[in-house]
Amino acid sequence: MRVIRTVSEMQVARHSLAEPVGLVPTMGYLHDGHISLVKQSKKDNVSTVVVSIFVNPTQFGPHEDFEKYPRDEECDLAMLEKARVDVAFLPVPHEMYPSGFNTWIEIKGITEKLEGAARPGHFEGVATVCNKLFNIIQPDKAYFGQKDAQQVMVIQKMVFNLNMNLEIVVVPTLREGDGLAMSSRNYYLNPDERKAATVLYRALLKAKEVRQEGEHNAEIIRKSMSAIIQSEPLAKIDYVSIADTVSLHELEQIDSKALVSLAVRIGKTRLIDNIVLS
Amino acid sequence: MRVIRTVSEMQVARHSLAEPVGLVPTMGYLHDGHISLVKQSKKDNVSTVVVSIFVNPTQFGPHEDFEKYPRDEECDLAMLEKARVDVAFLPVPHEMYPSGFNTWIEIKGITEKLEGAARPGHFEGVATVCNKLFNIIQPDKAYFGQKDAQQVMVIQKMVFNLNMNLEIVVVPTLREGDGLAMSSRNYYLNPDERKAATVLYRALLKAKEVRQEGEHNAEIIRKSMSAIIQSEPLAKIDYVSIADTVSLHELEQIDSKALVSLAVRIGKTRLIDNIVLS
Numbered sequence: 001m002r003v004i005r006t007v008s009e010m011q012v013a014r015h016s017l018a019e020p021v022g023l024v025p026t027m028g029y030l031h032d033g034h035i036s037l038v039k040q041s042k043k044d045n046v047s048t049v050v051v052s053i054f055v056n057p058t059q060f061g062p063h064e065d066f067e068k069y070p071r072d073e074e075c076d077l078a079m080l081e082k083a084r085v086d087v088a089f090l091p092v093p094h095e096m097y098p099s100g101f102n103t104w105i106e107i108k109g110i111t112e113k114l115e116g117a118a119r120p121g122h123f124e125g126v127a128t129v130c131n132k133l134f135n136i137i138q139p140d141k142a143y144f145g146q147k148d149a150q151q152v153m154v155i156q157k158m159v160f161n162l163n164m165n166l167e168i169v170v171v172p173t174l175r176e177g178d179g180l181a182m183s184s185r186n187y188y189l190n191p192d193e194r195k196a197a198t199v200l201y202r203a204l205l206k207a208k209e210v211r212q213e214g215e216h217n218a219e220i221i222r223k224s225m226s227a228i229i230q231s232e233p234l235a236k237i238d239y240v241s242i243a244d245t246v247s248l249h250e251l252e253q254i255d256s257k258a259l260v261s262l263a264v265r266i267g268k269t270r271l272i273d274n275i276v277l278s
Numbered sequence: 279m280r281v282i283r284t285v286s287e288m289q290v291a292r293h294s295l296a297e298p299v300g301l302v303p304t305m306g307y308l309h310d311g312h313i314s315l316v317k318q319s320k321k322d323n324v325s326t327v328v329v330s331i332f333v334n335p336t337q338f339g340p341h342e343d344f345e346k347y348p349r350d351e352e353c354d355l356a357m358l359e360k361a362r363v364d365v366a367f368l369p370v371p372h373e374m375y376p377s378g379f380n381t382w383i384e385i386k387g388i389t390e391k392l393e394g395a396a397r398p399g400h401f402e403g404v405a406t407v408c409n410k411l412f413n414i415i416q417p418d419k420a421y422f423g424q425k426d427a428q429q430v431m432v433i434q435k436m437v438f439n440l441n442m443n444l445e446i447v448v449v450p451t452l453r454e455g456d457g458l459a460m461s462s463r464n465y466y467l468n469p470d471e472r473k474a475a476t477v478l479y480r481a482l483l484k485a486k487e488v489r490q491e492g493e494h495n496a497e498i499i500r501k502s503m504s505a506i507i508q509s510e511p512l513a514k515i516d517y518v519s520i521a522d523t524v525s526l527h528e529l530e531q532i533d534s535k536a537l538v539s540l541a542v543r544i545g546k547t548r549l550i551d552n553i554v555l556s
Contacts, residue, residue: 007441102386103405103439109380127381128440135441161381162406163285163413 022046023139033182059125196234238263300324301417311460337403516541
């Protein structure tokens with residue numbers, strides 16, 4: 001596996017990569033969820049798999065966890081090696097954001113809801129860094145996890161609106177045995193919090209169950225989810241949403257597909273998860 | 279010459295274009311200034327020259343001249359044919375901005391000055407449409423005229439900041455015999471206005487002359503330019519600027535290079551021009 005740390009070396013290397021190229025953009029501290037994205041790219045028969053590891057400062061708010069976001073480069077590289085990744089791209093921040101950087105990708109509409117409302121500027125940072133990674137690495141396909149459902153929608157919107165020349169592949173959320181969605185932020189949790197964190201998936205399953213029993217009223221389903229989260233003393237609701245899968249407008253009535261998503265604080269750790277009801 | 283009117287046809291055609299590809303983005307109503315960009319691309323030995331013609335609605339303000347901007351497709355295509363252009367790309371607005379479009383390239387800093395201050399949102403529209411054209415056509419080089427000096431800076435900033443994979447080539451301003459910079463908007467001028475319009479270049483030459491006489495004080499030079507423009511009854515100053523060539527901050531003192539630029543209304547027509555003092 002080749003390890004590349006500068007934009008210019010990556011740009012030169014790109015010319016000699018076997019095509020098609022698959023890209024898995026990550027912030028590192030890798031877990032099986034990330035590896036499932038690599039595995040999907042292998043299934044898709046891309047000839048070169050590139051994984052980027054970059055804790056992107058511009059997608060963190062001023063009071064968020066950029067500084068303490070977990071990092072373990074040695075372990076990450078070992079996991080990528082084992083997963084038969086071809087290129088690991090690990091730029092430092094000033095490689096991606098040199099002095100005087102001031103160009104941003106702004107996607108309106110869907111970025112104003114949910115995570116975008118809770119984390120102002122987050123998706124501008126996400127879209128900008130992905131735009132740059134796509135331009136530097138020029139992948140044929142890029143892989144994202146369904147766990148960050150709104151992020152997927154934002155990236156798809158950017159690619160479509162800006163006519164970027166790649167396909168976005170969405171990979172199902174990987175879960176622990178007890179249903180907790182895999183996330184690097186799970187490592188913040190102490191044992192009690194870790195147990196409490198299953199409340200997110202339990203709330204999502206409750207929504208599915210209530211819907212399957214024939215309930216169409218979205219507010220009733222939201223309330224049944226909230227009740228479950230409120231029954232967990234360590235959990236604090238940030239939002240519980242049942243939204244249109246295209247506009248992300250909150251639904252009153254579930255008639256066809258709906259994105260059921262939530263953000264919950266477990267102690268100091270903010271976790272998100274989602275399922276799609278169809 | 280192949281004429282292409284849809285994004286999807288352009289994307290398919292791109293695969294079979296001989297490389298390197300040169301792009302000349304225009305808003306049509308072509309004049310010799312545009313043709314000088316085509317000629318430069320020929321000199322650079324690009325194998326395929328693509329000219330896009332698209333009056334981009336998103337770079338016009340609500341009270342600007344989008345509707346009445348001059349258009350003459352038949353004449354444009356004849357000029358391109360004569361200049362041995364390989365591909366003319368003429369999308370309609372809904373091809374470039376389909377329903378639900380809401381992704382924008384925002385460049386901060388330099389877009390807040392001069393044309394950006396006078397025309398809010400202008401450069402967001404320019405950067406976004408160029409970003410799309412670059413992604414659709416994937417040129418190795420794209421050609422812009424020095425006449426729109428700030429536009430060139432904005433595009434160069436976008437390409438550098440977003441790691442876009444092309445070179446921006448800047449071509450000197452082409453002028454009429456009396457010095458008026460070529461521009462599609464010159465066609466708005468009646469004969470009296472056309473004569474008055476030479477005041478822009480005369481003011482620029484005055485700046486050059488005063489500087490060459492040893493004057494370093496930028497405000498004195500600005501005043502000498504303003505005096506010339508004010509002596510022309512049909513002319514009304516929008517701005518007269520002597521600015522740093524990187525930041526576009528107004529200079530007090532000219533020590534090295536400076537961008538001397540101005541925007542002047544001649545009757546209802548707003549014209550711009552510039553020179554670089556070194």
